[in-house]
Amino acid sequence: MLPILEIKNLTKSFGSTDVLKGVTFTVYPGEIIGYIGTNGAGKSTTVKLILGLMKPDAGEITLFGKSLSGNETHYKAQIGYVPENADLYETLTAQEYFLFVGQLYGLSESLIKKRSLAMMTALKIEQAFQNRLSTFSKGMRQKVLIISSLLHNPTILFWDEPLNGLDANSVLIIKEILAQLKADGKTIFYSSHIMDTVEKLSDRILILNQGQIVADGPFNEIRHEADGTLEELFNELTGFDEHYQLAEDFLKAMKGVEYDG
Amino acid sequence: MANSLNAKDPIYLKLLDTFFALYEKSGVDYNQLRLIVETKILMDGREPNLIMQNGKDKEEKNAFFSSLIWYVIISSFVIGALFVSDSLIVQYTIYFGYLFVMLLSTTIASFSSILLDTKDQVLIGTKPVSGQTLSAAKATHVFVYLFSLTLALGGPVMVASYFINGFIVGLLATLLTVVFSFWTLLFTLVIYATILKKFNGEKLKNIISYSQIGLSIFTILGYQLVGQLFNLIDFSIVYQPKIWHLPLFPLWFAAPLGLVQEGWNSYYLFYTLLFITATTLFFFYYKKNSAQLEQNIQKLTNQNENLKEHTYWMNRTKSILCITPTEKAYYQFTWKIIQNEREFKTRVYPPLAVSFILPLFISFNSLSSGMNLTDMRNQGFPYAVYITLFMVPQLVASLSYSSSYKGAWIFQMSPVNNDGLFVRGAGKAVWMRLIVPFYLTLSVFLVFLYGWDDLAIVLNGFLATTVVFFGYLKRSMKSYPFSKKFTAADANKGFMPIFVLFFITGLVGLTNFLFDRFLPFGSWIMTLLLLISVFYYLFGKHKFFHFTQD
Structure with missing residues (x-):
């Protein structure tokens, strides 16, 4: 099978900070990929590069068998994107936002209205359809972003922390949605900090640390390096074993008298 | 279509x-x-209204x-x-x-x-x-x-x-x-x-x-x-x-x-x-x-460079201008926001620069068209400093906006919650960081041009700007500083008050002129009066109040 996404030696730096130092991986159609890494490891930067929001310093991105450079716009029609920090146009109502996004994909107004209302109903937020997004809770915003990324029935999803702010029940729905999308042959590339979910949901896991991929494979294959959970593996690979000490330092700072005055 | x-x-x-x-x-x-x-x-x-609870929008x-x-x-x-x-x-x-x-x-x-x-x-x-x-x-x-x-x-x-x-x-x-x-x-x-x-x-x-x-x-x-x-x-x-x-x-x-x-x-x-x-x-x-x-x-979004912190001047002025620790906190906060926010600079710096360059330019312009300094003095050219009063409404209006307006929730959370003091602290920071340095530069040029004799007029211009700035701020600030999002629709705000300012500027300028002509040391008497007002605004008792949030 031909890969749907191929990334070779991707590098990117901002000023003097190297964010990505040669990232290479391949994604095949129908896979669910969990992309994990510490805060600031370069996850969102990778996604932004794939979406053409920024240009890489070096390296190659091939999506749907075509190189990204010179293939500016059309490939985006097949992508569903959930941005990292829940950016939205907040002064719009949910309906207006869906109409806006949907029409950018060339969907008709009536289709967008029906589809988005039905999707909101399934996620139990349909009563807020006509409300401004600025009044939405974090979880509701996340649902709006998820809906707007799926309105146009894309082939590949890039979801940057899609479970952010969702309650446990909603997480269950979203996980089930992902599983069924996969069954339909969609490819899903997502990042998350909830290790338990990533472990169970992903066909393959990519761990990014300090701008490089340090593990790539199904959980069963990469776990041999640590005989425990993904969380333990993650801690080990990202060189983190001092949480106890750090927590103690933290609380000492809060209570400590030596900082007074 | x-x-x-x-x-x-x-x-x-x-x-x-x-x-x-x-x-x-x-x-x-x-x-x-x-x-x-x-x-x-x-x-x-x-x-953008974060507090509005029912999302039913009246079409604005x-x-x-x-x-x-x-x-x-x-x-x-x-x-x-x-x-x-x-x-x-x-x-x-x-x-x-x-x-x-x-x-x-x-x-x-x-x-x-x-x-x-x-x-x-x-x-x-x-x-x-x-x-x-x-x-x-x-x-x-x-x-x-x-x-x-x-x-x-x-x-x-x-x-x-x-x-x-x-x-x-x-x-x-x-x-x-x-x-x-x-x-x-x-x-x-x-x-x-x-x-x-x-x-x-x-x-x-x-x-x-x-x-x-x-x-x-x-x-x-x-x-x-x-x-x-x-x-x-x-x-x-x-x-x-x-x-x-x-x-x-x-x-x-x-x-x-x-x-x-x-x-x-x-x-x-x-x-x-x-x-x-x-x-x-x-x-x-x-x-x-x-x-x-x-x-x-x-x-413009890449912020991976460490900013060099210059805090010396801020700390010095802070301890001179602010009395209570709360006011100091507000002062420092405002100073940092206006120092770092690109959008604020975009809105404020250009009109500010213009209003300070204009008095100078009027002077040079007349010089080059053949007038001499004595003529110009007699015709009241030094009064051009009063032009700087015009940037007050825009400066005050821009204090309401910030690109990080969402952070304003913290003001309501804070147990030390004295909104009048906040407005004054914020005003002091803007005054110290923007008005004072600009005015100082302008004064140096004007004094250099017209000599020490007109120092009082230049000084009065500065004090009047200060008084009008704080007075206007106190009257017009109806919500927390930096708590609103700036949209293009706000572009002409701060324009209407300019009409009002026309009268105020005229009035103050004229008063100064009359004092100067008909009283011995008239300008200096006015300086004294203005100085008292400045002290009142900077250090006087301020009203204790809270913004009403709708």
């Missing part, structure tokens, strides 16, 4: 639809552009469009002054000069935030929208406002042209005004596109700010120079070309009208060609770079 047949479409969309083919020819997806522009202008009209009018009537009124007054001269070149050079000042300064201070918006790339750039379409949509969004502003400002003059100068001139003036409006936008876009292409990182942000300040000063200087273009010889005004006239754009645009009235003139022809060439070049340069422009805007 998706919904162009909708009868409820606003006029600007219907107008836009007539250019459908032009957009498509330039490689822009018109339907997408239309949708983006329509949505953006809808959003501009809505106040976009405040920008309703404020245009004031410009129409002002411009109607301009007509009278404009058509005094019989020479078309003089009339319309002054007219385009006036347009240029108003349009460019509004574009820089208020529409830069649209052109340099970084969020669009994430929200729209991830959809199948080409960079070219997105960039064109932003430019069109700005142009809708700019063109409306042009109509409001130029409308009265254009209409009067038909009656006073005949049909042909009227038509030509109308045409040139439209092109001029377009040209102003292109000019701004070309400058931003070039800067964003050439620079990176922290340097880029600084250069953007400097270019905005530079452009604003250039605009004002240019306007002042326009007045010197023509020499009065035997009761008729004669144009004598000089090399320094070249960059005075208003002249380019008036040149075709000069050709109509005075017939063949190689200079006018040259200027006419210049404006046609420049407009065409700008257009193609922008078109070629527009897709890249959108990507380069993302450079």
